Amino acid sequence: MAIPLKYNIRSLLNRRVSTVLIILGIALVVMIFISMMAMAQSMRQAIVQTGCEDNVIIKNKSTSSVEFGLLPEEVHNIIKYLPGIKKNNQGIPLVSPELYNRKFIKFGEEEKVIWLRIRGITPLAYEAYPQLKIIAGRKPKRGEVIIGKELPVKFGKEFIVGDKIQFGRQEHVIAGIFESGGSTYEGEIWMDKEDMKLDFDMKDISLVTVKLESPLLKDSFIKEVNQNPRLPMADAIGEIEYYSTLAGTSIFVLVMGIIIAVLMSLGAIFGGMNIMYMTIAARTREIGTLRALGYKPFHILTSLIIESLIIALCGGIIGSILSIGVNGYSLDLFEIAFSIKVTPAVMISGCIVSLFIGFFGGLLPGLSSARMSIVEALRHV
Numbered sequence: 001m002a003i004p005l006k007y008n009i010r011s012l013l014n015r016r017v018s019t020v021l022i023i024l025g026i027a028l029v030v031m032i033f034i035s036m037m038a039m040a041q042s043m044r045q046a047i048v049q050t051g052c053e054d055n056v057i058i059k060n061k062s063t064s065s066v067e068f069g070l071l072p073e074e075v076h077n078i079i080k081y082l083p084g085i086k087k088n089n090q091g092i093p094l095v096s097p098e099l100y101n102r103k104f105i106k107f108g109e110e111e112k113v114i115w116l117r118i119r120g121i122t123p124l125a126y127e128a129y130p131q132l133k134i135i136a137g138r139k140p141k142r143g144e145v146i147i148g149k150e151l152p153v154k155f156g157k158e159f160i161v162g163d164k165i166q167f168g169r170q171e172h173v174i175a176g177i178f179e180s181g182g183s184t185y186e187g188e189i190w191m192d193k194e195d196m197k198l199d200f201d202m203k204d205i206s207l208v209t210v211k212l213e214s215p216l217l218k219d220s221f222i223k224e225v226n227q228n229p230r231l232p233m234a235d236a237i238g239e240i241e242y243y244s245t246l247a248g249t250s251i252f253v254l255v256m257g258i259i260i261a262v263l264m265s266l267g268a269i270f271g272g273m274n275i276m277y278m279t280i281a282a283r284t285r286e287i288g289t290l291r292a293l294g295y296k297p298f299h300i301l302t303s304l305i306i307e308s309l310i311i312a313l314c315g316g317i318i319g320s321i322l323s324i325g326v327n328g329y330s331l332d333l334f335e336i337a338f339s340i341k342v343t344p345a346v347m348i349s350g351c352i353v354s355l356f357i358g359f360f361g362g363l364l365p366g367l368s369s370a371r372m373s374i375v376e377a378l379r380h381v
Contacts, residue, residue, distance in 0.1 A: 003303040007068060022315065023314045024211075026315025026354050030320060030353060032260065033319075033349075036256070037346045038323070038327075038346050041343070042341045043337075046182055050180075052129070052239055053215040058071070058209075058210065059235055060233055060235065061235030062233070067100050070205070071204055072205075072233070075205070076205065080093045082228075083222050084220070085212060085221075088124075088127050092124065095128075096209040098121055098125065099196045099202055101118050102115055103115075103116050103168070104116070114154050118167070118191065120190075120202075122193055125190070129185070130181075133179055135178060136161050136176060137174070139175065140175035140191060141175065143172070144173045145174055145175065145189050145191040146177065147189050149179045150176065150187035154187070159174055161176060164270060168200055172189075184338070202205025210235075222236040222237065304362050309355060312355055313351065315353035316350060317353065372378070
């Protein structure tokens with residue numbers, strides 16, 4: 001016969017202080033675990049969402065990243081006449097020649113070092129990236145910039161239309177602020193391509209973004225570019241595929257999150273075991289009485305593990321609720337600005353971790369008490 005559940009509830013209420021301490025410890029572990037997992041997933045999602053299925057990037061084949069290689073300007077003039085490229089209402093092919101660069105600046109009185117990702121564009125870029133929506137202000141003119149909504153995270157201050165940002169050789173007026181569905185573009189500064197050339201003494205272009213008539217044409221278009229004898233330096237790749245290769249950065253965050261969670265979980269398990277051992281020592285007479293009443297060692301072990309699981313689940317639920325506080329928090333990590341999204345799936349995984357802590361935290365103390373003989377236990381009466 002199993003020990004009634006109300007016995008476990010009453011036991012926990014009688015040990016309020018130790019119960020609350022264990023719950024708070026597990027809640028802290030779960031909150032950190034959920035926060036790290038949510039951060040890694042949100043970062044990966046921001047990188048992957050940056051691409052469009054019908055967009056192709058043409059970059060220098062000598063490098064894996066668009067920021068480290070350049071292409072001659074004439075590459076753009078060759079590409080825009082290739083078949084399969086979508087045209088706008090004026091019949092202009094949606095081919096966007098762009099400059100891309102990372103620069104650091106010193107900002108504020110403390111001269112905080114900030115890495116900026118800057119993209120030099122032409123007006124066609126707004127049609128090549130339909131996910132981009134201007135939420136404040138307007139498109140920039142020469143001498144102006146438009147910024148992603150997550151850029152203020154890098155500076156630690158809010159920007160409004162009309163503010164100025166100093167980088168390059170001069171100050172730049174913010175003409176607008178945009179969002180792009182949570183992609184990494186939201187951490188960038190966009191400006192006129194020719195202004196960027198003058199500001200940073202750059203030549204040529206970093207990449208060409210092409211919007212195709214259909215995603216079904218992507219493979220054939222990439223093959224056409226990569227085998228074109230007039231484009232010996234060009235390397236075409238699907239935009240989604242390109243940014244998916246960069247998503248490996250989030251794996252580091254995920255691994256670090258798991259390591260931290262495991263270390264803290266071990267601490268919570270040993271802390272819980274220590275308290276459970278002390279609790280069992282104080283309940284020796286109680287355990288002896290249960291054995292004398294006919295309850296078997298298995299029943300006592302099960303009862304103690306149930307107590308531990310109840311405590312752990314309470315801590316898991318509290319930790320999950322506390323983790324909601326980081327939902328929507330904007331972060332700048334590895335030069336990628338994004339917002340953390342705490343999903344129900346991540347919260348459930350946090351509760352599962354808490355049950356794991358509870359089970360192993362109560363197992364050894366439970367085995368110790370279950371093996372106690374009736375005579376030894378009743379000596380404490």
